[in-house]
Amino acid sequence: MKIEKEPISGQYGKFKIDGIDYRIYWEEAGQGIPLVCLHTAGSDGRQYRALLNDKKILEKFRVVVFDMPWHGKSSPPENAKVGNYKLSTDFYISQIMSFINGLELVKPVVMGCSIGGRIILHLAINFPDKFRALIGLQSAGHLDPYYDISWLHRQDVHGGEVCGGIAYGLMAPTSPESDKFETMWHYMQGGPGIFKGDLFFYKFDGNIGNEIKKIDNSKCPIYLLTGEYDYSATPEETKSLADTIGIEMIKMKNVGHFPMSENPKEFLKYLHPVLNKIS
């Protein structure tokens, strides 16, 4: 039987992050300008499968997607315990920089969604000269809690079920059901407390106030794209962020919080022109 093979290859490697060894899994495809993609809170790199299979992008870009420690196929560190995972801004920056340095990627483009869309702002503030460009999907400078996240990790509630239920609602009713289901499924497979631990960064530690004004778009071009159905990082919040930086934002119709996985066909219509500008 002949199978349809994808151009993606996966690998494991040991990376030192803040002095501790982590076994990290990543996937990549294509050649050219490195494009590092950051997945959302509580999920993993599978969210970027459509990009890793997009012939047009792969002609010019080496797309690289890693699973954050504790996520997907990347392991927790030695002596880890359930319940003690909490993503801080510093640790998030460290893992991204360790990964980029470990793979010897020179001036990559970094694209992140949700928590990834927030961390690219921190990268823009702290290391603008290290990147060719930064792309924020569903970016907002800060987010005040609007539901009680303790529900995401309680022993009397199935974590996969509740995290999946939360993720499902963040997607557009117009996105294809099969893609929505797969996006939700990634959430259902997350480890106990991991989504909640990531949200510590998203809703508390990673919030940015006036520091946004330090972002200098002339040092490193920034592109912000947000789906209209996202109620976590709303288009209005991205617009406010873009206004502060002094750039235009792109509002994507018919998608929600997970554009790259909930409706890749629609998302790529918006992403291709951005990548053309960067290349």
Next chain:
Amino acid sequence: MFKSLIEKNEKRSQLSIMAQYLNTCFMISTIEHEYLVNIENGVVKNVEEGPFVMPSYIFKLTAPKNEWLKFLQHTPQPGSHDIIAMLRRKVLKFEGDLHPLMSHLLYFKLLLASLRPAESKNEN
């Protein structure tokens, strides 16, 4: 408005497997009207419309009628497409013991969404 939750349809019958151990009673309020919904093993067994004198329920979802109408459109607008989106806009309130709701969150989202019309009409 929510009485038809009792009617059998394909969407709802497929949902019961997601909540086969769920037995609860919850209230949906449009502020002017109230609906008491009884669920047994994931199946809606009864929907009673108020007014009630001493209703007993586990949790309650309250939103103005116009907000529920927006939620119940075939293709809801952003911010009206999900109960957590409505919570975020502060137009929907969750009250009571939320354990049955949060432990079956997707089930309740899909149960309420099952009231949306199968075909799109002029929704403006």
